[in-house]
Amino acid sequence: MTQKNARIGVDIGGTFTDIALDLDGKLFTGKVLTNYTQPEQAILDGIQLVCKRANITANEITTVIHGTTLVTNSLIERRGARTAFITSEGFRDVVEMRTENRFEQYDLNLTLPTPLVKRTDRYTLNERISSSGEVLTEIDTAELNALVKEVVAEGYEAIAVGFIHSYANDINEVQVQKAFAKAAPELSVSISSHVSPQMREFQRFNTVIANAYVRPQVSDYLGRLVKRLKETGMTCPVFMMHSAGGLISVDTASEFPVRLLESGPAGGAIFAAKFASSYAENQVLSFDMGGTTAKICLIEGGKPKTANTFEVARTYRFAKGSGMPLSTPVVEMVEIGAGGGSIAHVDDMKQIRVGPKSAASEPGPACYQRGGENPTVTDANLLLGRLDPDLFAGGDIPLSVPLASSAMMNKVALKAELDEQQAAFGVTEVVDENMANAARVHTVENGKEISNFTMIAFGGGAPLHACRLCEKLDMNYLIIPPGAGVGSAIGFLNAPFSYEASKGMYQRLSNFDPERINLLLSELRAEALAFVKRGAGEVETTTQVQAFMRYTGQGGEIGIDIDYKDYVADDVDAFRAKFESGYHTLFGRTIDGLGIEITNWSITVASKLAPSTPMTLRRSGQQIEITKTREFFDAAIRKVVTAGEVERSRLAPGDAVTGPAIIVEDETSTVVTSGYTVIAQDDKSMLLVNKKIMETV
Template identity: 40%
Template structure:
């Protein structure tokens, strides 16, 4: 890496498009890019996109200090069940724990309840004689010969490509798992091994072993993918660092991503939430709904006090979309968001049973894409509807780089929708818009209601290629009064990679009643997590002295089956902190449930430490093309747009790059930039703020 390497590139590989943002703070350069994803080999789009954005910035690969990348590969691998052949070693008598699961059912009255397909079938789950008690005592020593024999059977007979090890109570005493790992690695040095005590060192064996199995399932594929991305980058002359986005919103090293790929389960979507957090800090907005609508899905997340909401449980590959409990349980730190099958590529169809129009979750993706792309698509998608409604300029999609064709879109609507319903093409397109917007609004209302939040208290930040096109109507449906669309909204997720901090979440379990806690043990756990977190973040580029630590305890009333996170008053605790901790527990409990039961005893189950270094900041004004001419807000053309309830409106079309701080625009209007178009409806007003965000009074 040369001494002049100062540029950083964020790369978001989505289902339809690959987005890029380049920032060079030394040269004061910001460049953005968007190109179609290459599903057969995502690294191809990464390489092509970086080469293009470097040409535009007049930089060379040697000028790049780091590339920060996020991917949906882990999620897709689990959903599509295309991962490795995995073997599981577990405690004797507990072979079927991950198949039995919990007694709860996501649908009590469905006699033929469908459950997620197992990642490890019974034939590849082998039992090992060993037993550790819940207090860490060894009841039965590890049978090392059985470990070796079982491993050989899994690899040589069952064809296992990765091994997961999950023993009872290993979160408390991991020595048996560690020894089993040593035996496996001695036999097969190149075989990926996932120990549950390392992947998810938390109480509850079902979720812990499920997470370790999922980690093993995606580990070989993710290692090959990251190796390919690294080698591809190095072949261009790049000598910098490759970092990866974690599901919790921090960036980490390739080594960590290879060891624990399950922590990347929401890698791509997390970047959008980090971009919203960055914009909220710039603008001083305390309560934000982050709305990211791309080509395949839409994501919503709450950002309160400039921090995305987090959770430490996740379900992957739900059998029933939006049905809690129908997916594969994972213990990972993730940004708390909802994901909906509503994107620009979501396909419209007439349901043969009801005769009603349906939109999504099936998507056209990058291949063939919506009909208007001219790549072989025959079913109308949301982007096709936006084109019919006048929201998109067929000659300025991706800045004119990709021409859209309206004629085949009209024929597709006539054949697939109008012929079945008898409604005109324009009304069919309006119906697509109405359905997809109401679907997103309903999901967002439910998400906020579950948290006891009122959407009217929130500002929406909208981005993604399709986000600004649909955000005005979505905000109106949610009764949100203010909408913010950042500059470069179409690639804001890639921006999120560049502003995200090196960060990680550590966890250890130790169960005790509040009044009986051994604080020396807790302090030792926190010190252990602090050392591990510091080492990881330093490797990820953080300065050791800049790292901050936030300790949290997962607490509950004795007898409850769930916990709530409670911030702790320091990194070293004692009995003197008990009143503060108890008070904080009651405050968190009251905030969640509107009541407290002060006489009920309290216990702690797990201890977490969030480790974070400062993130970066970017002046997005550098993204304005040098050819853009500043001046008063004057439209460059006009276009007719169909709005529900207002009919066809003659809308002025503005060049986003020509707008400067203080500019005001009355709706209805269209504001176009290379990667997205912002639709502003009637009775609304737009003001360009000091950071060149579009701030829209929805009206």
Template identity: 40%
Template sequence: MASRAGDCGACGAATVFLGNRRGCGDCIPANPAAGGPGRAGVSCRAFWKPSCFPHQGVWILSHWAIGIDIGGTFTDLVAIDHASGCQCSLKILTTHEDPAAAVLDGIAQLMARHGIAAAEVHRVVHATTLFTNALIERRGARTGLLATRGFGDIVDMGNERKYNLYDLQIERVASLAPRDLRAEVDGRLNAAGQEIEPLDIAQALAEVRRLVEAGVESLAVCLLHAYRSDVHERRLQAAIAEAHPDLAVTLSCDTAPVIREYERMTTTLANAYILPMAGRYLASLAQRLGALGLPQDILMMLSNGGLAHLDHARSHPIALLESGPAAGAISAAWHCLREGQGDLLAFDMGGTTAKLCLVEHGQPSVAFGFEAARRERFAEGSGMPINITAIDLIEIGAGGGSIAHRDALELLKVGPRSAGSEPGPMAYGRGGEEPTVTDANLLLGYLDAGYFAGGTLQMDADAARRGFETLGSQLGRSAAEAAWGVLDIVAENMAAAARVHVAERGRDPRNFVLVATGGGGPLHAYSVARKIGVSTIVCPPEAGVASAFGLLVATARADRSRTFSFQPASGDLAVLERSFAELEHEVSGPLLALSANFGPLRLRRRADGRFIGQGFNLAVDLPDGPYRFDDPAGETAWRAALDQAFRQEYQRKFGRMPPDVAIELVNLRSTGEAVPLRPFEPAALQPAAVPEPRSRRSVFFRETGAFVDTPVFRREQLGSGFEAHGPLLIEESSTTTVVGPAARVRLSAQGNLVISIEETAA
């Protein structure tokens, strides 16, 4: 008998595990089959769940967690039971008018189907594209900007870079605060954060009153050099709160306390723009979940791949912009680490977009900024720069809803327009009038019209065929040729972007494993892998809802940054240590609030560095602190360690270094992470005899140039050790895995489909 952390649900005593029976020593019934009462007549909350185990007769105390990922096409839900290792999922169309409606409907269906009681759900984790879409579609609050006198037009001037040098009519992304909703205040700090002109509160409040009368409901305050001193912004916040208590206010010193005025201003504005919407949506969702008897203290996935409390998300919704894709990368890394693979390309393809993330040693790459709401989808510099820590993702092509068409040059093109979920692909039967990637997959046999999304959405194969017959006739091709052309274009676009993304980081894609997640990832991974030379593909269980699963295995995480100029050769180490200590104090607060479920806390130090005179920075990991010393030798050692941390990373990335040039650190960054106290361990996958195919159907493969009679297996029927040669399809409720003629597939003991490609020529 072994004890573990936790409390018995019946009497509160320390939990005891006896085999697979969970409860306290007094409350575990002496005869499990009898279901007798525990101590003092109190019935133990252990209950009968025979479906969760390969062996009957197991008593467990359920401890469910539910992950919710709202995407552009589908809302995905995953529930896991930490006690039994059970996992179940559901995919439901996103309700764009009221995204919470799909969430509540999906949760109700999930709990009813799998016998999950509300009292057994101890954690709800959420990710959403709602706020990203609000920026793209301009559906946020009427937002005003308060800037230092003379700097209100920074958001129009930008950084003077053109994303297309040869376009004389180029248009920048429009500011979230139009010119008539901007105001300038008197008062000035210098670059050291010292006041050189006092703040005029009366004049500032008069400007705020004008903005409120113009209908502003959210205000961004971004004053010059507030990254060095927040004194002016804090004074304004207090005065505005007293005069206009209902006005939402976002300060740049809280949102992006780093140098570069334009990027700091766009980040602050973006947070202010979605702040009222985020507050209303998250409050409503928590209340409606509470009405179902579920926890209202929801955890939110952040763009950095970590979890934070709902209160943090309400005040800093800007940190959630890439939450769903980040969760997909976390899920991919979690599954591959169980296979002993740490270097991978996490390929996540959904109904609207596809994204890729480079993962090394089990850690997804991290960036300290990205662009939102681009005017041209794949043109860097055409969007709003957002200064937040985010998983480093690239958008690499189409999603299932991307529309295929003939362009002005009479060439076949795919995207960037998408049918989304409303009206969706033609096969959805919801009014879509143009063929999409999903329609192509259905026409070519990769999808089963009666089992799409687990059978929750019946597809119209005839509609898909009509769409490609029309497109094919425009191109002088058959419907099947046009459909294959669509899939080949999608695969090539994604492969090309993946090659560039990996090469820019000094890596060779052939040395990585491709992990396919999302509803479309396993469908297209075989074609993409052959084009980029990857020989191994991993498809995790329930890959179509991988992002929702990633929410449930993610760590809690917090990131803070601030501008601080420090030269390792001559700077004051005591001041550097004090600055890092302050950042780590800010990081620790929100994580310690989650210590009941996450811990221990681990802190890491980073900085943006550059050679003196350079205009661009390189983010590097720094040695763990504290930076203290007792003698000159210790001081010299710390200075050398900080200097070499930058030089080694610069050498690794660029292959050379300028001779005899000093370095400086310009932005300090602190990261705190806390792993779940109770990690999830899936129920063991049992060996089983190789089943007969569930069905057979004609599927088109490039290698044969024709439709091939192909066996179709259901994943839930496969046992550990299953192995077969392609071509074949493996279906599950949320996706279909394609194993082409040049590949073999096996089901590992961890439940992952591992596909080995025998030759990789496209």
């Protein structure tokens, strides 16, 4: 009997857990409500669901790939381990002083985020490393042993160690780690020179503390997951999706859980990038809307934009600087509290507000009939006719129109002095405008014009809102890929094994030292390659290098792609030219007379994937006969319209449906407003085209 290739992707979201099974190239998908007390149970339930649909047993699965919001939720909700932080004498309060930046300049009552580790749990050692890596003060063994004894006696569950300039030399941090391993081997110890060996002590200290804070919980969860999978007959390997868009082993994820921060959204970006590459769409805006949040990411040249820092748990109107900055590789995206479960309310000015609080899966939106009393975006969409109450989630979750109506009237309509339809429209319009503003800001910050982009939308909620978003953003093309409702889980199946190794090494171009650069890049590549081999074995790989550069005197860097090769002295001009080109793209100018310097370096090694199959978008099609209709509220023209309702499985390549229309499938529904026409593609994607620019209809 021929061995089946059955690979499963599992994405745990705030409301739903999405499952995608690739069985010898055929896709089976499903959604189940997320189980907050036992996340692994939702995974097992989802796997059972798709295995039944594929007519296979669990022991036939060959690979499980998993992404989770566990790390993010633990940091936001402060549900991590009791952690001690050990740092250099004199730097105990760095995590509390932050960078002394006021993220809201004119708020006299500004409150800074509370550090994960309170002051009484921070300890110091008399040690010092210079910025060049020279040991200025060695650790006194007696002092270290006394500190270890004191910390162990306090009963901490995790230890974080972060010394000044340890990115340049890890000798003192490693000494502390070994001392704890000898005295209390059961203790989880994270050191900053291994977790995030980059310049800037505030971000580095935050990162190692966050890693230590969630490490026991993540390690325990992953251990339970692997055990439960084996108990159901699955002896296949389990891999994790990391924040930068690649796969790592469970062991690596347990050691560096901070790299799992945005693992689910990263899978979505990979999902969108695959289709962008297939269609040779070089400027794509990916739009991922689930039950709790909406994520927007730029994809250029078939690759998501990445960054080496990320800010989690923003506390002040989602203002930049109000959260916890972490130095970890991540797909760069903007994320706002706008999902199907986002709760709507009316403020003191009688204005409708939506999010960031979510009804999530427990109790869920009012229409879920699980005890929820607050109106959500899903309730609004149901009342506006965009959702079929009998077919939501393939019919597994029947929706109650009366419960949605009661919640909307009591919590929004009456307070805002509106009728039910006006209130529901107001909720969806507010959330759509919030997402549109986020997309505008994100593209402007990256020096781009958003109307030149094509949108790719996925997630359970995005196809409901994407067409309206395109109208607001003046975007003419929108792609809804097959399996869009579980896009992130499918993205896991398309991701390479990869690992990004980074290190801080300061160097001015005026003192360009190619030998030092070559040695560092060689060491970083060897480190990254070793992690990839731990998960994928001996595979063909690709190598990408970034140098983080700035003008002398500036406080922030930009990432510049450079080649992986042996550099010579004459290459300094190439570094300068690439930096000035990148700087000009972002800011529209360069600065004459200032020196240029490099602060941090990173290398990403990834397993080589097969190239995407080239596809040509059909931009026109033949209108099909509509046999079923439904009424829904069209926000663009602000009235109820009679729309054609078409099952997505009915559409053949070249079929066209002129809006207003609703294309229905198990995991989501696509709303086609009056201004757009949908055209079915050869790969089962749907292209929505603004009627104004269509060559033929």
